[in-house]
Amino acid sequence: MRHNRMIGFALTILLSGLSVSDAQTRGGTLRVGGQADIVGLDPHTVSAASSAWVAEQIYDSLLTVTPTGEPAPSIAQKWTVSSDGRTYTFNLRPNVKFSDGKALTSKDVVYSLKRITDPKTASPRQNDLGKIASITAPNATTVVIKLKEPFAPFLTKVGGSLMGIMPSGYAEANDVNKKPMGSGPFKYAAWVPGDSVTLERNPHYWEAGKPYLDKVIFKALKDDVTRITNVQTGTVDLALSVPQNQVDTLKKSSSIKLVGGAGTWYDYLGLNLTKKPFGTLKVRQAISLALNRDVIVRTALFGKGTPINCGPIPPSHWAYADCKVQVANQARAKQLLSEAGFANGFDMTIKVGADYKSQVNIAQSIQAQLKPLKINVKVMPMEWGSFLNDFNKKNFDAVVLGWIGSVDPDDYLYYQFRSGEKFNAQGFSDKTVDQLLDQGRRTVDKAKRREIYRKAQQRIAEQVGYVFLHINDQYEAFRPNVQGYVHYSTGSLESLKDTFLKK
Amino acid sequence: MLVFAFKRLVSVIPILLGITVIAYFLTRTIPGDVVAVMLGTNADPEVAAQLRRNLRLDQPIIVGYFDWLAALLRGDLGESIRSGLPIGQDLMTRFGRTAQLTLAAIVLATALSIPLGILAAVRRNRAADQVISITALLGISVPDFWLGTLLILFFALKLGWLPPAGYASPSEDPALFLKLLILPTITLAFQVMGILTRFTRGAMLEVLNQDFVRTARAKGVAERAVLYRHALRNALIPVITVIGLNIGFLLSGTILVETIFGWPGVGSLAVTAINQRDYPVVQACVMLFALTFTVVNLVVDLLYGVIDARIRYS
Numbered sequence: 001m002r003h004n005r006m007i008g009f010a011l012t013i014l015l016s017g018l019s020v021s022d023a024q025t026r027g028g029t030l031r032v033g034g035q036a037d038i039v040g041l042d043p044h045t046v047s048a049a050s051s052a053w054v055a056e057q058i059y060d061s062l063l064t065v066t067p068t069g070e071p072a073p074s075i076a077q078k079w080t081v082s083s084d085g086r087t088y089t090f091n092l093r094p095n096v097k098f099s100d101g102k103a104l105t106s107k108d109v110v111y112s113l114k115r116i117t118d119p120k121t122a123s124p125r126q127n128d129l130g131k132i133a134s135i136t137a138p139n140a141t142t143v144v145i146k147l148k149e150p151f152a153p154f155l156t157k158v159g160g161s162l163m164g165i166m167p168s169g170y171a172e173a174n175d176v177n178k179k180p181m182g183s184g185p186f187k188y189a190a191w192v193p194g195d196s197v198t199l200e201r202n203p204h205y206w207e208a209g210k211p212y213l214d215k216v217i218f219k220a221l222k223d224d225v226t227r228i229t230n231v232q233t234g235t236v237d238l239a240l241s242v243p244q245n246q247v248d249t250l251k252k253s254s255s256i257k258l259v260g261g262a263g264t265w266y267d268y269l270g271l272n273l274t275k276k277p278f279g280t281l282k283v284r285q286a287i288s289l290a291l292n293r294d295v296i297v298r299t300a301l302f303g304k305g306t307p308i309n310c311g312p313i314p315p316s317h318w319a320y321a322d323c324k325v326q327v328a329n330q331a332r333a334k335q336l337l338s339e340a341g342f343a344n345g346f347d348m349t350i351k352v353g354a355d356y357k358s359q360v361n362i363a364q365s366i367q368a369q370l371k372p373l374k375i376n377v378k379v380m381p382m383e384w385g386s387f388l389n390d391f392n393k394k395n396f397d398a399v400v401l402g403w404i405g406s407v408d409p410d411d412y413l414y415y416q417f418r419s420g421e422k423f424n425a426q427g428f429s430d431k432t433v434d435q436l437l438d439q440g441r442r443t444v445d446k447a448k449r450r451e452i453y454r455k456a457q458q459r460i461a462e463q464v465g466y467v468f469l470h471i472n473d474q475y476e477a478f479r480p481n482v483q484g485y486v487h488y489s490t491g492s493l494e495s496l497k498d499t500f501l502k503k
Numbered sequence: 504m505l506v507f508a509f510k511r512l513v514s515v516i517p518i519l520l521g522i523t524v525i526a527y528f529l530t531r532t533i534p535g536d537v538v539a540v541m542l543g544t545n546a547d548p549e550v551a552a553q554l555r556r557n558l559r560l561d562q563p564i565i566v567g568y569f570d571w572l573a574a575l576l577r578g579d580l581g582e583s584i585r586s587g588l589p590i591g592q593d594l595m596t597r598f599g600r601t602a603q604l605t606l607a608a609i610v611l612a613t614a615l616s617i618p619l620g621i622l623a624a625v626r627r628n629r630a631a632d633q634v635i636s637i638t639a640l641l642g643i644s645v646p647d648f649w650l651g652t653l654l655i656l657f658f659a660l661k662l663g664w665l666p667p668a669g670y671a672s673p674s675e676d677p678a679l680f681l682k683l684l685i686l687p688t689i690t691l692a693f694q695v696m697g698i699l700t701r702f703t704r705g706a707m708l709e710v711l712n713q714d715f716v717r718t719a720r721a722k723g724v725a726e727r728a729v730l731y732r733h734a735l736r737n738a739l740i741p742v743i744t745v746i747g748l749n750i751g752f753l754l755s756g757t758i759l760v761e762t763i764f765g766w767p768g769v770g771s772l773a774v775t776a777i778n779q780r781d782y783p784v785v786q787a788c789v790m791l792f793a794l795t796f797t798v799v800n801l802v803v804d805l806l807y808g809v810i811d812a813r814i815r816y817s
Contacts, residue, residue, distance in 0.1 A: 037775070039541075039585045047542060122553035124542055177587045193586055193593050194775065195670060195767035221668065222771075223763050225652055229660050229667040230765075355778075385535030385780050392539055392546055401544055415545070422547045 024484065028501040029215040032493075033227045033236035037194055037220035040177035043164035044116045044123045052162055053240070053493045054197050054218055058099075059164025059182030062090055062109060062143070063155060067488045069317065069407045071155040075104065075165060075183065076143070085150035085444045086133075088158075092141040097204035098167055099187035106137035111168035113145070113158075128157045130441075150442045152449060153408035160407075161492055185211040185497035195220060205497075212484070212500035231477050232256060237501070238482055240493075242475040244304040244358065250477055259487040260475030262305075264405040266312045267362060269350070269467035271398050273427040278397070282340035284464035288326045289333040291369050297470050300361035304473040311457025312405055312412050314471045316489070318446070319409035319453040325461035326468055330372065337373055345374025348397045351390060354381035356402070362469065363400045394425060402472070406490060409453040413437055417456075417465045428465040508805060515797050519790075523575065526789040527568045530782050536560065537584050537780040558584055571786065580790075581783040583776075590787045594769065598791060600670065601761070601768030605753045607684055608691035613746060616696045620703020620742075621735065624711065635700060642697025651690040651763040658686060668765035687764040691757065695749050702745045706738035713737075740807060747803035751796045 036050040043055040064074040076090035096104040113135050116123045130151030136144050147154070157163070164182050174181070180188050183206065186199035196219045201211055219236060221227040224243040231239040232255065242250065242258065250256050271278040271287070278284060293307035306315065310323040337343065350363045360381050367377040382390070390396055405412045415421045418437050419429040436456035443449045461468065474491060481502045486495035538554045539546055555561050574581055580590040616639075623635040659667035665686055671679040710716060711734055719733050720726075758770035769788060776784035 039779070040587060047545075119549065119553055120557075122550050122557055124545065124547065124550055126547070126550055175587055192767065193583075193588060194597065194772055195765075219669070219765070220767075221765050223668075223765075226655065226668045226763055226765055229655050230669075233659055233663065233667050235666055235669060383535075384778060385533065385540050387535075388539040388544070388546075389535035391544060403544075422549075423545050425544075 024209075024212050024500040025503055026212050026500070027214050028212075028503075029217060030213050030238060030482070030496070030499060030501065031217045031219060031236040032496075033219050033221040033230050033239040035220075035222060035227070035241045038191070038197055038218070041180040041188065042171070042176035043162045043166075043180075043182075044112075044121055044125070044176075046162070046177075047124045049491065050218075050220070053491075054199070055164060055180070056161035056184070056492065056494060057186040057199055057216065057496055058180050058184045058188055059161075059166070060096070060184050061159055061161060061163040061165065062113075063159030064161075064494065065156050065159045065407055065490075065492075067486060067492075069156065069490075071159045074159065075109070079155070081155075081444070085152070085442070086147045088145045088147075088154060090143045090145075092143065093206060094141055096183050096206045098181055098183050099202040099204060100181065101204050102167065104165065104167075104183050105140045106143045107140075108168045109143045109165050110135050110137045111170075112165045113163070115166075115171060116163065125157075125160070125162060128160070128163075130154055130157075150444060152441055152444050153410040156407045161494065186213075186216055189215070207497065211497040213496070216496060228477065231479065234479060238476060238478040238485065240476055242477050244302045244473065247302070247304055247473070247475055250475075255480070256477050257480055257482075258475055258477050259485070261473055261487070261489070262314055262316065262471050263474035263489050263491065264314060264407075264471070265402050265474065265491075266308060266314075266405060266471045267305075267359060267400060267402045267469045268312070269366060269398055269400055269469060270426045271464070271467065272394060272396055273429075274394065275397060277340065277342060277346060280340050281463065282336045283342060284467070285462075286333040286337040286340070286342075286373065287370065287375070288464050288467045289329045289336070290373050290375075291326075291366060291467065291469070292328040293326075293470055295369070296362055296365045300358055300365050301470065301472065304475075305470040306473075307470045308468045310461045310468075312403065312466075312468055312471075313409055313453070313457065314405070314489070317409075319412075319450055321454040321457035323454075323458040323461060325458060326464070333373060337375075343374075345376060347376045347378070349378045349380050350398045350400055351380045351382055351387060351396045352400045353384045353387045355384055358472075359400045359402065366400070391425060394427070400469075404491075409449070410437075410441060413453070413456060413460070414441070417460050426466070428460075428463070430459065430463050430465070433459050433463070433465070508801075511801050511804065515801070518797065519793060522790065522793045523572055524568075526786045526793075527571060528564070530785045530789070531564055531567075533777075533780065535780060537782065540778070540780050541585070571783070575790070580787045583781055583784050585779050585781045585784075590784055594772070594787055594791060597767060597769040597772050600766065601754060601757055601770060603673070604684070604687055604691065604757055604760070604766060604768060605750060607688040608695060608753060609746065609750055611688055611692040612695040612699055612749075615692075616699035617703050617742070619696075620700045621707055621730065623700065623704040624707035625730070627708065632704075636704070639697040639700040639704075642693045642695075642700075644697075645693065647690055647694065647759045648763060650693060651687070651760055654686045654690060655763070668763070670766050683764075683766075687757075687760050687766055690760050690763075691753060695753065698749065699742065699745060702742050703738065706741050707734060710734045710738045743806055744803055747799050747806075750799050751792075754792065754795050 034050050038051045038054050039048045040046050041055050043059050060075045062076045063071045066072050075092055075096050077093045078091040080089045098104055115121050116125055131148040133146040133148045166181055170181055185202055185205050187202045189198040189200045191197045196217050199216045201214050221230055227239050228246055230236045250258050271284055273279050297305040297307055309326045310321045313319050352359050352363045363379045367379050370377050414437050415423040417428050417433055419434050433456055436452055440449055440452045483502050484498045484500050538551050542551055582589050619635050623632040626632045655667045658665045665682055669683055671683055673680040716734055719729050757768055758774055761768045761771040773788040
């Protein structure tokens with residue numbers, strides 16, 4: 001028995017050594033400096049980024065999503081979609097085990113997905129899977145999901161990092177926030193609230209030889225300067241959320257490596273369409289044409305962003321639309337404003353979260369740029385909880401906010417611009433847009449979908465659903481001995497299973 | 504003395520009870536709630552309502568108060584809404600860490616400022632006095648976050664002598680604990696030192712002009728004895744009050760320093776809890792701060808009697 005294990009161990013080392021050209025080193029502890037402490041580890045209910053980073057190391061989802069946004073195999077190694085786009089059949093990998101060694105079967109998948117869609121769970125992703133008719137497990141390695149109507153984003157949604165699979169019945173018997181259990185590359189070890197979370201290698205992880213690291217420690221380092229100093233002095237190996245004003249300095253440093261680029265997080269100016277005068281299209285258009293987005297990126301973001309003129313989907317994405325609708329044109333802006341009867345301008349207040357310093361700067365830049373139109377802007381930085389209170393009660397003229405676009409074009413558009421939808425706080429409503437967005441959900445053919453979303457974005461830009469501003473860059477800084485780490489534009493830390501420390 | 508201490512202790516009870524009312528109702532009236540903060544800008548109303556039911560935030564606020572008070576009297580501080588962990592244990596651990604930082608700062612500040620204050624008083628209006636007074640003024644005026652950041656940049660980044668931030672338990676790694684303690688302690692102590700130095704100087708000057716000092720000198724008592732046995736002993740009374748006040752101030756004032764140096768104490772816990780509207784944690788922190796202030800004041804009152812013969816409680 002012992003002998004066999006030794007042979008198995010030797011074989012594993014040999015195979016993992018052969019499978020890659022640059023030999024990965026096993027072992028070691030990776031210390032990651034993030035902006036905040038976790039708020040719990042139940043993948044189905046958390047929404048904080050700090051929790052998501054840790055949860056995605058502990059859990060596997062049915063599928064995964066590549067850095068470029070395509071669904072890819074994970075626990076399910078194959079899947080088929082019926083021709084009517086309503087039935088999805090997933091074939092599970094046979095050898096997947098939870099970190100306690102018990103096998104993961106289709107029963108666990110059914111349990112976990114049902115838990116997400118159960119209103120009692122109060123999962124923020126309750127409606128993300130579309131309208132589900134049934135989730136069944138015909139045998140131990142097959143899961144069949146039937147939808148009431150076609151839902152094109154289904155695969156990337158099911159592959160989302162917070163659609164984690166846990167053992168059937170687990171949440172009823174355990175507090176998932178404190179004692180998570182998944183089949184991901186790492187397993188939970190300890191949490192010192194306010195300080196750090198420690199994960200250990202999952203010995204039963206299904207991907208041969210992975211992960212390479214023995215331990216990952218996520219440290220909460222709120223202060224930007226502290227977080228960067230920690231990676232510079234080697235107290236942490238990887239620092240997340242590098243502030244935009246530090247990027248150029250750090251790029252010059254020889255002891256630090258920097259990866260990143262345009263992310264999926266964009267900023268916008270949201271106008272309350274139910275309030276005067278923002279219900280008037282010409283007023284909205286005037287504001288959107290008065291803003292020079294290059295200047296905003298240069299001054300408020302230290303040049304670390306990409307202006308957007310036609311909807312929020314980034315240029316690297318397959319559904320990007322390049323219409324130049326919301327582009328600075330001061331003369332046209334003035335003309336539209338006087339046509340709308342506001343040649344003498346008006347007063348307005350922009351509310352913004354005080355903690356989000358770049359957004360405060362953006363609001364101030366907007367304030368300066370609207371002055372020539374005689375629009376008198378008051379910028380009001382607010383404590384986040386109070387801001388949300390006003391935002392949810394729709395008690396605002398305008399807000400500067402960010403949105404994490406995620407993966408599918410539907411993520412970027414549906415809930416914000418479909419009439420009466422839940423995140424449409426500005427009160428935007430347009431029949432053409434509604435039709436296009438519904439059509440986009442039902443169309444599975446990618447080329448046709450691309451066309452639909454191009455039209456939708458152009459229409460939204462013309463109707464000024466939001467005043468789109470820019471996509472933010474995102475960077476991570478790490479020590480040179482950290483190898484195999486890959487930057488995801490969505491901010492995902494999925495590549496930690498491939499990361500190793502060179503000695 | 505014992506009777507006095509007992510009476511003072513009993514008088515604390517209605518104060519603490521009053522604070523429970525303030526802590527609970529004020530916390531619950533901050534605009535925005537835990538559910539809104541948990542869900543952020545993408546708050547689905549359906550999900551929010553369910554979450555509110557799950558967290559029992561849909562019950563009347565007054566019922567919530569009495570539930571909380573009853574649990575508090577049993578010594579149960581409840582659980583954090585965000586993490587689900589019991590608060591008591593976490594709060595004590597964090598309070599211990601904040602106390603380590605506060606005590607280190609107060610010891611350092613006292614050890615430096617009392618001799619400096621005396622020196623400044625004795626050398627009044629001469630070079631030493633001016634240097635000390637300017638340093639003290641700097642200490643009072645320089646903001647914590649600025650000094651802290653500067654110390655990190657210089658000692659951690661440029662010289663590489665000390666780690667920039669973090670925490671280690673003194674029982675597990677005493678050497679690392681001490682290294683990590685140095686920079687935040689200096690940051691905190693600098694401000695207190697400024698205040699204490701000025702107070703010591705002022706108190707000494709006042710005492711030195713009084714008749715009993717003149718009498719002592721006239722009797723031919725040595726200058727050292729005049730300074731330390733007669734003057735300092737009397738000058739210390741206001742200084743002790745200020746030290747006491749500063750312990751309370753430091754315990755709550757470590758918030759910024761804890762954030763900069765990643766010191767997981769009670770200050771950073773309180774700030775996070777307020778930002779997240781984690782009501783039970785905020786309430787527990789307020790109660791702890793109130794209790795600390797009360798106890799420190801009590802100790803200061805009792806110390807007066809020990810130091811000053813004129814104040815004897817019987």
